[in-house]
Amino acid sequence: xxxxxxxxxxxxxxxxxxxxxxxxxxxxxxxxxxxxxxxxxxxxxxxxxxxxxxxxxxxxxxxxxxxxxxxxxxxxxxxxxxxxxxxxxxxxxxxxxxxxxxxxxxxxxxxxxxxxxxxxxxxxxxxxxxxxxxxxxxxxxxxxxxxxxxxxxxxxxxxxxxxxxxxxxxxxxxxxxxxxxxxxxxxxxxxxxxxxxxxxxxxxxxxxxxxxxxxxxxxxxxxxxxxxxxxxxxxxxxxxxxxxxxxxxxxxxxxxxxxxxxxxxxxxxxxxxxxxxxxxxxxxxxxxxxxxxxxxxxxxxxxxxxxxxxxxxxxxxxxxxxxxxxxxxxxxxxxxxxxxxxxxxxxxxxxxxxxxxxxxxxxxxxxxxxxxxxxxxxxxxxxxxxxxxxxxxxxxxxxxxxxxxxxxxxxxxxxxxxxxxxxxxxxxxxxxxxxxxxxxxxxxxxxxxxxxxxxxxxxxxxxxxxxxxxxxxxxxxx
Numbered sequence: 414x415x416x417x418x419x420x421x422x423x424x425x426x427x428x429x430x431x432x433x434x435x436x437x438x439x440x441x442x443x444x445x446x447x448x449x450x451x452x453x454x455x456x457x458x459x460x461x462x463x464x465x466x467x468x469x470x471x472x473x474x475x476x477x478x479x480x481x482x483x484x485x486x487x488x489x490x491x492x493x494x495x496x497x498x499x500x501x502x503x504x505x506x507x508x509x510x511x512x513x514x515x516x517x518x519x520x521x522x523x524x525x526x527x528x529x530x531x532x533x534x535x536x537x538x539x540x541x542x543x544x545x546x547x548x549x550x551x552x553x554x555x556x557x558x559x560x561x562x563x564x565x566x567x568x569x570x571x572x573x574x575x576x577x578x579x580x581x582x583x584x585x586x587x588x589x590x591x592x593x594x595x596x597x598x599x600x601x602x603x604x605x606x607x608x609x610x611x612x613x614x615x616x617x618x619x620x621x622x623x624x625x626x627x628x629x630x631x632x633x634x635x636x637x638x639x640x641x642x643x644x645x646x647x648x649x650x651x652x653x654x655x656x657x658x659x660x661x662x663x664x665x666x667x668x669x670x671x672x673x674x675x676x677x678x679x680x681x682x683x684x685x686x687x688x689x690x691x692x693x694x695x696x697x698x699x700x701x702x703x704x705x706x707x708x709x710x711x712x713x714x715x716x717x718x719x720x721x722x723x724x725x726x727x728x729x730x731x732x733x734x735x736x737x738x739x740x741x742x743x744x745x746x747x748x749x750x751x752x753x754x755x756x757x758x759x760x761x762x763x764x765x766x767x768x769x770x771x772x773x774x775x776x777x778x779x780x781x782x783x784x785x786x787x788x789x790x791x792x793x794x795x796x797x798x799x800x801x802x803x804x805x806x807x808x809x810x811x812x813x814x815x816x817x818x819x820x821x822x823x824x825x826x827x828x829x830x831x832x833x834x835x836x837x838x839x840x841x842x843x844x845x846x847x848x849x850x851x852x853x854x855x856x857x858x859x860x861x862x863x864x865x866x867x868x869x870x871x872x873x874x875x876x877x878x879x880x881x882x883x884x885x886x887x888x889x890x891x
Contacts, residue, residue: 434584434624436541437556440534442568443521445475445492448521453473457481459507465490465518472610473518474569482513491610493569493589507561521571523820524580526614529554529663548702550729551642552661557633558582562618564611566590573612578635582622596621629758630681630707630726633661653736659729660708661701664730668739669766672710672744673726678758681707681769687726687757688746698742704729726885740766747772770771 418787427550448455457463459480465471475498482505492498505513524531529551535541541563556562564570570588574581585594588611593599599620602608612618625631639661648664656665680780687707692698706729709722728746730739743764763772864889 429635434559434561435557436538437560437573438535438541438561438563439563440531440533441521441524441571442570443471443480444568445473445479446477450521451890452519453519455516457580459503460505460510460513462515463518464515469520469522469752470610470613471518471521471571472569472607474567480507489610491605495567522573523612524570524572525645526572526574526618527555527576527635527642530645531643533788534557536558541879548729549586549848550659550661550704550706550727551646552639552665553633553704553706555635555642556581556583557631557635558622558632559584559634561585563586563587564589567750569607570611572612573614574616574618575641576616577641579616580619581616582619582634584622584624585620585725587885598697605845628680628682628863629675629677631707632707632724634822636661639663651767655767655769657765657767659704660710660727661706661719666729667736667767668729669736669743671730671743671762673728673750673759674761675726676758676760678724680758681705684726684757684759691749692742692745698738700732701739701742702729702731702733703765704731705843706791735850736767739765740768740770743772759761770814 443450446456451457457479460482462483462485464485465487466488467485467488469490471487472493474489474493474495476495477497478499478501480501480503482503484500488518509622532555534547534549534554535542536547540546552556560583560880562585564587565853566589585592585595588602594620599618603612603617617832643663646663649668651665653667656667657670658665659670688703688705693701695704706727708725708727710725730742743766747762747764750757750808751814754760754762
């Protein structure tokens with residue numbers, strides 16, 4: 414971690430002030446000189462026939478003079494011709510143009526406002542001009558409600574602003590070098606011929622939204638169009654052990670996510686600049702993409718009962734690989750928070766990485782046991798008195814037990830008298846109960862055998878003739 418004097422950093426951060434809106438610039442254009450706007454991949458020349466789709470609306474910016482052999486125009490369209498822009502008609506005698514072809518201007522009808530790939534974001538106009546762009550989750554890659562939208566000066570465009578809401582609010586819109594921040598003025602422009610050719614769809618952009626007045630940052634406001642945004646995104650397969658899914662993003666990522674809890678002293682822009690100057694300037698972290706946003710995270714009491722969502726700061730770190738560099742930066746950010754968090758208005762922080770590591774490694778098990786024990790005590794302390802109150806008020810009732818009738822001693826005596834003197838003699842044994850039925854086998858069931866069987870108060874006693882000499886006997890209790 415760099416050893417930069419903390420006093421110097423804190424003093425520098427105070428100069429940035431409150432949170433400012435970002436600048437989001439539309440990338441595509443409908444300029445005549447842009448070769449990507451032509452099906453042949455090149456700008457038409459003097460021997461070519463230029464063709465625009467007859468039924469498509471288009472606004473084309475023409476910066477210089479062009480020579481063509483023939484031009485087929487749409488029913489509804491316009492050419493924006495600044496000083497020095499225009500056309501001349503040739504007779505096909507352009508020696509550097511070849512035999513000549515029919516060049517078709519590409520259709521821009523499908524370009525959508527809510528496509529993250531069609532925008533660039535920067536903190537300032539200077540950063541925008543110098544190509545110092547910011548990385549953001551997909552929801553915040555398109556203009557947020559507090560952002561300034563720019564369509565490049567010296568260009569025209571056509572964009573579909575269809576939204577899941579009636580309007581698409583932003584702070585301001587700049588077109589052809591003119592900035593619109595007044596709602597009435599911009600509405601008038603949208604109703605003009607150029608406005609109708611440049612913007613189309615079921616919703617209209619609106620300007621005049623006040624800037625973010627919360628120093629801790631503001632919600633982007635694009636969550637209502639999350640599915641629409643993600644419908645334009647193609648997600649690449651991830652090779653890391655445990656891909657992460659940041660809030661507001663459309664795809665899994667490999668890297669790390671730092672989540673920060675903050676107090677009233679936290680300043681969003683100041684902290685983002687701190688991270689950029691303190692870490693991203695280091696050679697080891699220059700490959701890192703850092704996206705920082707304020708998100709609303711659902712909260713649950715005891716992990717089950719939903720309650721009001723809480724705002725957190727989410728920092729997404731990507732390194733373009735499996736995430737080891739991003740994980741190292743996440744650990745350095747947490748070390749910095751441990752050292753300076755109280756001065757920055759940060760009350761807590763944690764991270765998770767696509768390697769499976771978290772900020773709780775080494776202490777997570779003990780923390781889980783403590784949290785589980787606390788919840789268990791809370792359930793006992795709160796649950797038992799609550800059950801008592803509900804029982805006293807009759808909300809909870811004890812279940813009715815079935816009635817069991819136990820006979821009295823007198824009834825038992827009467828029943829015994831009715832039954833009489835009953836002695837259980839067991840079952841009949843034909844050998845002992847009816848000796849006459851025995852077969853006449855001498856020595857076994859004769860007189861000696863009968864004399865060897867006797868009934869005594871202790872039971873039935875007989876002598877086993879097989880063991881006659883030892884007088885072995887077996888007693889069967891009565």
